Amino acid sequence: MVLSPVLGKLVSKRVVLASASPRRQEILTNVGLRFEVVPSWFKETLEKSSFAAPFEYAVETARQKALEVANRMHVKHMRTPDVVIGADTIVSVDEQILEKPVDKQDAYRMLSRLNGKEHSVFTGVAIIHCHSKDSKLEMEITDFYEETKVKFSELSEELLWEYIHSGEPMDKAGGYGIQALGGMLVEYVHGDFLNVVGFPLNHFCKKLAELYYPPSKHNVQHKKYDSIPSVDTFENLSDGESESSNFTEHKGASKLDSSGKHSSGGVYTSENSSGVRTGFTVPLENQNGVSQRPPEVPSKILELMDGFRASKALLVASKLKIFDHLKHKGPLKAVDIANEIGTSVCGTERLLDACAALGLLEKTPQGYGNTDSVNTFLTSDGEYSLHGYIIHSNDHLWPLFTNLESAIKEGSRQNHRAFGKKAEDLFKDYYHSQEGKQCFMAAMHSIARLTARDVATAFDLSRFKSACDLGGCTGALARELVQIYPNLKVTVFDLPEVIANISYFQPSGQHTAPVTFVSGDFFKDKLPEADLYILSRILHDWPDEKIHVLLSKISALCRPGSALLVAETVLDEQKTHPSRAVLQSLSITEGCAILLAEMVLDDEKKNRSTALLQSLNMLVQTEGKERSGSEYQALLEQHGFTNVKIRITGNLLDVILCVKT
Numbered sequence: 001m002v003l004s005p006v007l008g009k010l011v012s013k014r015v016v017l018a019s020a021s022p023r024r025q026e027i028l029t030n031v032g033l034r035f036e037v038v039p040s041w042f043k044e045t046l047e048k049s050s051f052a053a054p055f056e057y058a059v060e061t062a063r064q065k066a067l068e069v070a071n072r073m074h075v076k077h078m079r080t081p082d083v084v085i086g087a088d089t090i091v092s093v094d095e096q097i098l099e100k101p102v103d104k105q106d107a108y109r110m111l112s113r114l115n116g117k118e119h120s121v122f123t124g125v126a127i128i129h130c131h132s133k134d135s136k137l138e139m140e141i142t143d144f145y146e147e148t149k150v151k152f153s154e155l156s157e158e159l160l161w162e163y164i165h166s167g168e169p170m171d172k173a174g175g176y177g178i179q180a181l182g183g184m185l186v187e188y189v190h191g192d193f194l195n196v197v198g199f200p201l202n203h204f205c206k207k208l209a210e211l212y213y214p215p216s217k218h219n220v221q222h223k224k225y226d227s228i229p230s231v232d233t234f235e236n237l238s239d240g241e242s243e244s245s246n247f248t249e250h251k252g253a254s255k256l257d258s259s260g261k262h263s264s265g266g267v268y269t270s271e272n273s274s275g276v277r278t279g280f281t282v283p284l285e286n287q288n289g290v291s292q293r294p295p296e297v298p299s300k301i302l303e304l305m306d307g308f309r310a311s312k313a314l315l316v317a318s319k320l321k322i323f324d325h326l327k328h329k330g331p332l333k334a335v336d337i338a339n340e341i342g343t344s345v346c347g348t349e350r351l352l353d354a355c356a357a358l359g360l361l362e363k364t365p366q367g368y369g370n371t372d373s374v375n376t377f378l379t380s381d382g383e384y385s386l387h388g389y390i391i392h393s394n395d396h397l398w399p400l401f402t403n404l405e406s407a408i409k410e411g412s413r414q415n416h417r418a419f420g421k422k423a424e425d426l427f428k429d430y431y432h433s434q435e436g437k438q439c440f441m442a443a444m445h446s447i448a449r450l451t452a453r454d455v456a457t458a459f460d461l462s463r464f465k466s467a468c469d470l471g472g473c474t475g476a477l478a479r480e481l482v483q484i485y486p487n488l489k490v491t492v493f494d495l496p497e498v499i500a501n502i503s504y505f506q507p508s509g510q511h512t513a514p515v516t517f518v519s520g521d522f523f524k525d526k527l528p529e530a531d532l533y534i535l536s537r538i539l540h541d542w543p544d545e546k547i548h549v550l551l552s553k554i555s556a557l558c559r560p561g562s563a564l565l566v567a568e569t570v571l572d573e574q575k576t577h578p579s580r581a582v583l584q585s586l587s588i589t590e591g592c593a594i595l596l597a598e599m600v601l602d603d604e605k606k607n608r609s610t611a612l613l614q615s616l617n618m619l620v621q622t623e624g625k626e627r628s629g630s631e632y633q634a635l636l637e638q639h640g641f642t643n644v645k646i647r648i649t650g651n652l653l654d655v656i657l658c659v660k661t
């Protein structure tokens with residue numbers, strides 16, 4: 001293939017497309033380029049009036065998009081890419097720059113401006129070559145732009161509004177997509193069509209050719225500043241040109257440090273579509289000679305700032321059962337999914353693209369498909385599906401968390417604000433409707449399925465003959481216990497409204513040793529007798545006063561040698577993270593035998609924030625909280641439980657075993 005030597009230069013490189021635009025991804029995928037997509041977080045807010053020409057704005061925005069990604073990947077992931085590609089498409093008409101419309105009125109304003117006239121579409125592109133030297137990021141940046149002229153026919157108001165209502169204009173520069181319905185608005189196109197769609201592929205390939213095969217002196221036939229080889233030059237390229245086949249610094253590339261500053265100062269050049277260099281100055285210093293470049297925002301902060309968007313995208317995609325549809329029918333195009341689930345095409349496409357950018361979906365020319373972990377954890381029928389918990393998060397926790405500020409100010413749960421009703425107790429709230437009950441049970445079931453094995457095996461429980469799982473809900477932990485300890489008889493004790501609904505969660509087909517279900521309220525009713533009591537994710541729901549009621553009831557039933565197993569997320573003493581040192585000193589001073597799972601630092605940090613965010617979660621919805629090892633120990637010892645052992649599992653739940661003496 002004529003172009004393959006050029007793109008072939010990128011084969012062995014880690015190429016990153018710093019763009020969320022599905023069109024750019026498709027254009028580059030279609031020519032066989034392999035790349036990762038890391039959408040840029042750069043906000044397109046450069047002051048337009050500070051640029052002498054529209055293309056300068058597009059080029060600078062493309063540069064900033066690519067620089068942001070290169071820096072973020074280097075700093076955050078220590079995964080320095082080899083090449084980062086950024087692009088920005090704008091429409092220019094009557095000396096105005098049009099970007100993507102913010103709403104339908106804005107789309108109308110844009111399309112009315114374009115109506116019956118010729119306008120220019122500019123796409124600025126930045127190609128950054130990155131190198132990590134002594135863990136510092138060094139970059140060489142090449143940029144260019146392409147201009148295409150497009151003329152719209154005279155269009156009626158009715159047609160414009162019909163087009164706007166199709167939803168197509170919303171994520172497109174100038175408010176139209178020439179590749180789809182918008183093509184019907186267009187009378188002519190002069191120049192590169194793909195440039196209008198979002199990526200000037202032809203100019204990009206020429207630029208790569210120039211970078212990887214710089215013309216030797218004897219075959220330069222172009223005018224002084226035009227170093228772009230003509231297309232037929234590609235045909236003469238071969239990988240045999242080893243001397244010049246790697247990227248070499250050339251006059252079109254400027255060296256940058258990791259902040260994106262040019263080592264040569266603030267002047268850089270850019271090439272227009274005919275290869276003529278134009279220069280302009282980026283003001284780098286204010287009058288006092290102090291750098292005006294703002295400090296770089298750490299990527300962690302940006303990630304947290306926008307984290308709720310990613311969560312909500314995941315929750316909504318699950319709620320709409322997008323992952324289920326893709327599991328059974330994928331890969332599917334956005335329009336097919338939208339038809340299946342009855343949503344807008346434009347909104348669905350954006351959600352799917354966001355999910356692809358978040359690594360949840362794979363996007364190929366055939367459409368969108370689930371990744372393996374989505375099939376395992378996010379589809380509703382998977383054995384270890386988190387779907388139940390995700391729906392609970394979307395329908396209950398999200399509205400509660402939006403009232404976090406009030407919860408912090410008032411120190412109490414926010415059901416009344418989130419759902420407009422007086423807070424009763426936690427479970428009465430969840431169980432007031434059949435739907436609420438099933439949703440909450442599904443949520444608890446999904447967490448129990450994922451943690452049951454680690455909870456059941458944290459300690460050797462084979463000496464016990466009977467166990468009672470108080471608040472054991474669907475029996476997921478109970479079933480794991482009877483499988484691991486065949487001599488153990490397990491009773492699940494839970495509210496009558498829970499027990500009435502367990503059949504939906506019983507495994508079908510496979511034979512498991514029986515689990516007994518008994519209904520009752522563990523605060524009020526008589527508890528079944530057992531030599532091992534289990535409280536999994538129960539104590540964190542309640543304040544100390546209520547815990548004392550429950551523990552004294554259990555304690556009164558226990559004979560010497562009976563035991564209590566508690567499964568919770570255990571915080572360290574400073575409530576920062578499960579720390580080895582703290583837990584080990586506890587083991588000496590308090591007689592706890594503590595065995596710690598080996599956790600890599602990253603996991604430890606993740607567990608730490610998960611546990612502490614879970615504590616906030618308890619604040620917004622319950623009267624309870626997450627507690628530290630010594631807090632649990634103190635509660636348990638007050639009721640005659642001793643020999644408190646804590647196991648940090650590395651899973652969502654840690655396990656505490658204590659014995660009644």
Ligand SMILES: O=c1[nH]cc([C@@H]2O[C@H](COP(=O)(O)OP(=O)(O)OP(=O)(O)O)[C@@H](O)[C@H]2O)c(=O)[nH]1
Pocket residue numbers: 018019020021022023024039040044065087088089090100171172173176177178179182196197198199
């Ligand atoms: O005819 C068409 N014209 C333009 C487009 C699409 O419009 C957008 C332009 O927006 P931008 O360059 O800012 O890119 P984004 O989509 O926001 O992605 P980034 O992450 O790169 O900022 C672009 O998607 C074009 O493809 C079109 O589809 N048809």
